[in-house]
Amino acid sequence: xxxxxxxxxxxxxxxxxxxxxxxxxxxxxxxxxxxxxxxxxxxxxxxxxxxxxxxxxxxxxxxxxxxxxxxxxxxxxxxxxxxxxxxxxxxxxxxxxxxxxxxxxxxxxxxxxxxxxxxxxxxxxxxxxxxxxxxxxxxxxxxxxxxxxxxxxxxxxxxxxxxxxxxxxxxxxxxxxxxxxxxxxxxxxxxxxxxxxxxxxxxxxxxxxxxxxxxxxxxxxxxxxxxxxxxxxxxxxxxxxxxxxxxxxxxxxxxxxxxxxxxxxxxxxxxxxxxxxxxxxxxxxxxxxxxxxxxxxxxxxxxxxxxxxxxxxxxxxxxxxxxxxxxxxxxxxxxxxxxxxxx
Amino acid sequence: xxxxxxxxxxxxxxxxxxxxxxxxxxxxxxxxxxxxxxxxxxxxxxxxxxxxxxxxxxxxxxxxxxxxxxxxxxxxxxxxxxxxxxxxxxxxxxxxxxxxxxxxxxxxxxxxxxxxxxxxxxxxxxxxxxxxxxxxxxxxxxxxxxxxxxxxxxxxxxxxxxxxxxxxxxxxxxxxxxxxxxxxxxxxxxxxxxxxxxxxxxxxxxxxxxxxxxxxxxxxxxxxxxxxxxxxxxxxxxxxxxxxxxxxxxxxxxxx
Numbered sequence: 018x019x020x021x022x023x024x025x026x027x028x029x030x031x032x033x034x035x036x037x038x039x040x041x042x043x044x045x046x047x048x049x050x051x052x053x054x055x056x057x058x059x060x061x062x063x064x065x066x067x068x069x070x071x072x073x074x075x076x077x078x079x080x081x082x083x084x085x086x087x088x089x090x091x092x093x094x095x096x097x098x099x100x101x102x103x104x105x106x107x108x109x110x111x112x113x114x115x116x117x118x119x120x121x122x123x124x125x126x127x128x129x130x131x132x133x134x135x136x137x138x139x140x141x142x143x144x145x146x147x148x149x150x151x152x153x154x155x156x157x158x159x160x161x162x163x164x165x166x167x168x169x170x171x172x173x174x175x176x177x178x179x180x181x182x183x184x185x186x187x188x189x190x191x192x193x194x195x196x197x198x199x200x201x202x203x204x205x206x207x208x209x210x211x212x213x214x215x216x217x218x219x220x221x222x223x224x225x226x227x228x229x230x231x232x233x234x235x236x237x238x239x240x241x242x243x244x245x246x247x248x249x250x251x252x253x254x255x256x257x258x259x260x261x262x263x264x265x266x267x268x269x270x271x272x273x274x275x276x277x278x279x280x281x282x283x284x285x286x287x288x289x290x291x292x293x294x295x296x297x298x299x300x301x302x303x304x305x306x307x308x309x310x311x312x313x314x315x316x317x318x319x320x321x322x323x324x325x326x327x328x329x330x331x332x333x334x335x336x337x338x339x340x341x342x343x344x345x346x347x348x349x350x351x352x353x354x355x356x357x358x359x360x
Numbered sequence: 361x362x363x364x365x366x367x368x369x370x371x372x373x374x375x376x377x378x379x380x381x382x383x384x385x386x387x388x389x390x391x392x393x394x395x396x397x398x399x400x401x402x403x404x405x406x407x408x409x410x411x412x413x414x415x416x417x418x419x420x421x422x423x424x425x426x427x428x429x430x431x432x433x434x435x436x437x438x439x440x441x442x443x444x445x446x447x448x449x450x451x452x453x454x455x456x457x458x459x460x461x462x463x464x465x466x467x468x469x470x471x472x473x474x475x476x477x478x479x480x481x482x483x484x485x486x487x488x489x490x491x492x493x494x495x496x497x498x499x500x501x502x503x504x505x506x507x508x509x510x511x512x513x514x515x516x517x518x519x520x521x522x523x524x525x526x527x528x529x530x531x532x533x534x535x536x537x538x539x540x541x542x543x544x545x546x547x548x549x550x551x552x553x554x555x556x557x558x559x560x561x562x563x564x565x566x567x568x569x570x571x572x573x574x575x576x577x578x579x580x581x582x583x584x585x586x587x588x589x590x591x592x593x594x595x596x597x598x599x600x601x602x603x604x605x606x607x608x609x610x611x612x613x614x615x616x
Contacts, residue, residue: 101519
């Protein structure tokens with residue numbers, strides 16, 4: 018559907034390099050990465066506002082790299098919504114219709130306005146709307162021209178946090194109902210879980226990993242991706258003749274790795290804490306001392322020191338009470354070799 | 361304490377503008393004012409000033425809007441130089457401006473011959489007045505329009521393009537309406553500046569006389585008493601535009 022092939026573009030401080038992603042028809046594709054890594058520049062390059070120094074963009078197999086923005090049939094909803102302040106909501110929504118060979122259909126307009134719940138706002142001016150209302154209007158304005166692809170630039174970040182969940186569901190619903198192909202950029206991994214069919218993780222102008230959300234989350238391909246998707250235990254491992262060592266602790270990783278030095282990632286919820294040594298099939302068990310207990314409603318994050326290593330463990334409130342976990346207490350931690358992700 | 365001091369200092373400048381004008385108004389006798397209003401030469405000179413300046417402003421608007429938009433949107437080498445050149449007429453003496461235009465339109469050079477071939481004979485004609493006014497007015501319009509275009513978020517133009525509007529449609533449906541107020545105030549500034557031009561017009565076209573030239577002539581010939589009524593009349597006309605300008609620019613604050 019939308020193929021981006023080896024795209025590089027530089028604009029002032031921002032640059033993206035050699036980006037290759039392929040967005041499938043009807044798919045919700047999310048690009049996630051920290052703020053300020055050139056995500057907007059990337060979207061505006063797809064839209065045709067910047068000339069890539071390298072690479073091509075294909076839409077439905079047609080090379081659109083040299084097309085002007087108005088001929089690409091790709092619409093965008095900006096982070097600040099960019100509604101035309103001198104036009105009413107109705108005029109905003111209808112703005113692009115005259116350039117398309119689409120027949121204006123009262124039904125289509127009504128349907129869109131109803132779906133987005135903005136029929137009461139039609140005669141108002143943008144400055145009188147709330148953030149959520151502006152966003153719906155911006156979405157309606159983009160959808161009415163029936164673009165092949167809808168781009169969303171951080172659509173949730175300028176909303177009040179309490180509305181974000183609702184709007185996230187709303188965006189998902191709109192995408193499901195319309196079946197639009199959506200490409201969204203965000204810095205929030207929660208958006209990925211809630212919305213994405215597939216995800217690309219972007220850092221410092223390059224795509225670090227592309228794949229299904231589950232795959233990326235379970236098998237991060239780089240240290241950055243691992244940290245970004247929320248794995249807090251990342252260790253530098255060394256391969257010696259008798260096994261894999263992390264800072265003097267021998268880890269059983271249950272597989273052979275061809276490198277001498279690599280990173281190991283371990284999800285905090287994959288570690289079991291106990292008062293006694295657990296006898297089980299899990300092959301990694303260490304005794305350590307609780308360094309810190311942080312209350313993160315509804316969980317506790319417990320930092321356990323094993324020699325010089327610090328493990329972050331997620332523990333339920335019940336277990337913390339039951340075991341009397343507090344600073345200085347001796348505990349055992351256990352995890353399976355298969356929970357370890359080699360990066 | 362400091363505020364009081366600053367207010368005192370600042371008031372001098374404000375008064376320095378108001379007082380001479382008030383004095384002039386006060387020494388204008390009503391009968392001479394009525395006489396001036398019914399003097400066809402006075403009326404035609406004021407009308408000529410308004411008319412010529414309107415033509416000059418019209419030409420400036422047509423040529424200045426694209427220029428202002430380029431300056432607001434495009435970064436190019438030598439942009440600062442271009443901007444300085446545009447502001448040049450503000451800093452050079454207006455008699456010098458008149459001399460410079462006169463040299464350009466002299467039949468001794470190809471440009472001047474071209475202008476004559478085009479059927480224009482600027483010296484002593486309306487076209488000469490318009491040329492002089494354009495020269496001194498255009499910085500005011502271009503600067504104001506440029507600031508107006510600059511205040512339109514680029515993003516709005518981009519959205520327009522993604523919705524299918526080509527560049528020109530975007531310009532007329534988004535950029536222009538959103539900088540309407542700045543363009544309007546630029547028009548008024550340019551017009552008022554043209555009406556008040558004396559030096560450059562005097563050098564190129566003494567006859568037909570625009571209002572400032574007529575005032576100068578009456579002053580030379582009859583003295584202060586007979587030149588004040590025309591001055592008062594002209595100031596009243598310009599004042600109307602000035603109030604209009606303030607009205608327009610105060611509304612700009614509200615709309616954004």
